[in-house]
Amino acid sequence: MSQSQNRLPLKKISFGKVDARYEVNTRDPADIQHFRSSFLEPAGIAVDEFKKGNQFFVHGVKGAGKTAFLRYLQLLAEEEGSFTRFTSFATEISDNERDKIYNLSGIETFEQGEIEEKRTAVDVWLIFIFRILAKLIEENRSVFTSHKNITTFCSLIRKFYDGHEGKKLLNWLTETLKTGKYKVKSKHLEADLKGSSGEEDKELPVSYIIEQAFRLLKELGWEGRKGIYIFFDELNISFSSKVTHKRDIVIIRDLIIAIDRINSFFIEEHKPIYVLAAVRSEVLNALNAPTHEVNKILTGRGQELRWFAKTAGSNWPIARLFEKKVRASEKIEKSKESADVFDAYFRRDVFGLSPQSFLIEATWCNPRDVVHLFGHAVKYATPHDMYFDGTVISRVLPEYSSSSWQEKAEELSVEYAMQEIQALKKGLMNFRRHFKVRHFETNFRMRAETDATMKMMLTKFDLNKIMEDLFRIGVLGQSSKEPDEKGNSFAQHWVYRGDNTFDPMAWLIVHKALWPELRLGRMG
Known part of the structure; x- marks a missing residue:
């Protein structure tokens, strides 16, 4: 890359704390400086x-x-x-x-x-x-x-x-x-x-x-x-x-x-x-x-607070936030500011996606998930790691995927008991990355033959309602035509992009960040 001489080792980059309270309530003035320098006004604010x-x-x-x-x-x-x-x-x-x-x-x-x-x-x-x-x-x-x-x-x-x-x-x-x-x-x-x-x-x-x-x-x-x-x-x-x-x-x-x-x-x-x-x-x-x-x-x-854009492209607010975090670290480390952060700190692609597309798709366009995923990536980077590539990201994907599912499970707990949420997880595990409601129902009924909770749920809940709940919290997205394995979210409908309309006849897509936790393979 043309900017290789300007890069910080990944270990030197800070994405801040997952909870912003601890960035301001601190005795370390460098933390406050990083917080100030990396703050970005979200779209429309x-x-x-x-x-x-x-x-x-x-x-x-x-x-x-x-x-x-x-x-x-x-x-x-x-x-x-x-x-x-x-x-x-x-x-x-x-x-x-x-x-x-x-x-x-x-x-x-x-x-x-x-x-x-x-x-x-x-x-x-x-x-x-x-x-x-x-x-x-x-x-x-x-x-x-x-x-x-x-x-x-x-x-x-x-x-x-x-x-x-x-x-x-x-x-x-x-x-x-x-x-x-x-x-x-x-x-x-x-x-x-x-x-x-x-x-x-x-x-x-x-x-x-x-x-x-x-x-x-x-x-x-x-x-x-x-x-x-x-x-x-x-x-x-x-x-x-x-x-x-x-x-x-x-x-x-x-x-x-x-x-x-x-x-x-x-x-x-x-x-x-x-x-x-x-x-x-x-x-x-x-x-x-x-x-x-x-x-x-x-x-x-x-x-x-919105971090998504209505159209595909690199100029998404969440991408600008990522750049601000990196440039704030460069400023604190007295390193020359990168003209193009994604060019400087990523290889050509991550799991077959451009760096910006990977960032958007892996994090639900959510600042906390950016801090979680990339903050852990730099935490577990070696002193010699200079790029956010597949190797660096793969080290933290299992933990990131697991914690992401836990966040989603917490939101489901208003409507579903814990054993019911576990049953829903069983229905998604080792299943398909994309499917229709009828496919899920066939699989769920088959597994319910040996699972009492799943059998009970078939009489208690409408599966369309379950799928809509999973869509609402971001576990699932939708597509009007069958997605391919390399399909990206820009041709799909996701709540995190402001599309809240659920179509029970559409194809359903499991969010890529959850693939490891649901044993659906790696993100690439």
Whole structure:
């Protein structure tokens, strides 16, 4: 290759961490430098729209880079002199706490029905966000303009969690949520009340207290800081069971509504306070809440992270991201930047595919899968490995394929029990790389003769529905004509490329990255 003298050994290339949290939460400044240098705005996303507060929500599939996007915004905000606070829904709000919010909000779900709409957890989340803001104000009193209404606001919100700091998150709302009312002293609602009038206890609806909090916040001001950014990351739905899945749909739905309401208030008040959140795509798919118009909020005030292009070619966003990762490593290593990364670090093809096509097809156009596959490739590269060729990639394909299947199995667990997912895997193992539903059914029925779970599934599930579920999560793609063994995904239909329409009469194709795990041979 013409650029061979400029290449780094593969061992010197970094693709970052699979979880972007650990790229920013680090003691190593080189990690942060690499993260900054390798960040790429995804297709259709404008960072400035989020910085200015015109957009509140970023959504995408698992591994699409939502955490990285929020962490990048956080770095920019802090560098410009803004306050930031970060809350991870997935790691900081436990299953027990989610149950508490869900149960005490009085919301019911039914196994075969829809989510009941009469009660919500919106007020819980509004108070939770007020709490973040009140603590920020109290911890930085010298920055915030002194005003009696803001002192009253902090006092009012503090009453909800006094004595509960250090305990489980959100426990301070338990009594409030049981009754829908809360007893406060008049002075916590009206800044001008003094003496015995201020000490009078009033039991009021939580909704009234929230309206008072909004009224008090109209006087919020500060000096020396550009703005306030509050981030909610990993609004992810639990896959552990149908019950927890439905629970998380409800409480995430209501957090989205609360964030929209608070942002709308600060927009009207012309205050540079922004509450931003990252939401998994399956939240949008799972929500069934027309009265709350959550999808309208997410589409009107949100942007989808996409790394695919509509047409074949090398100029795919995911390919540009790969180049940014490599060039960031070259910069850190003080090596000359490669003019053409794919020319410099790949041989002519990988398993019969061009480097760009291999990258796209092997990773579902997903940044996390890029980091996983190529991060492991460099980890297990020898000091003499200079190219991402078949030998280097083959070392990590079995582990990559296995972990990819586990990710897909997690998504299936909402609809299928673990033994049923194992039965589906058996039906795919040692079968065919491409087939039609009728072929799969014949094979499945034959294997069911000696497998009780598979036999049960034939009576419990419609095989067309099973195939559609596998298509939806990316295990399968589709083609209108029979694919050949060397066929690439550009002549096929895949959800990761934005094609969500399932045709039960079309050919089905097993994703190449899963071939090793399903014993369908190597990717080439």
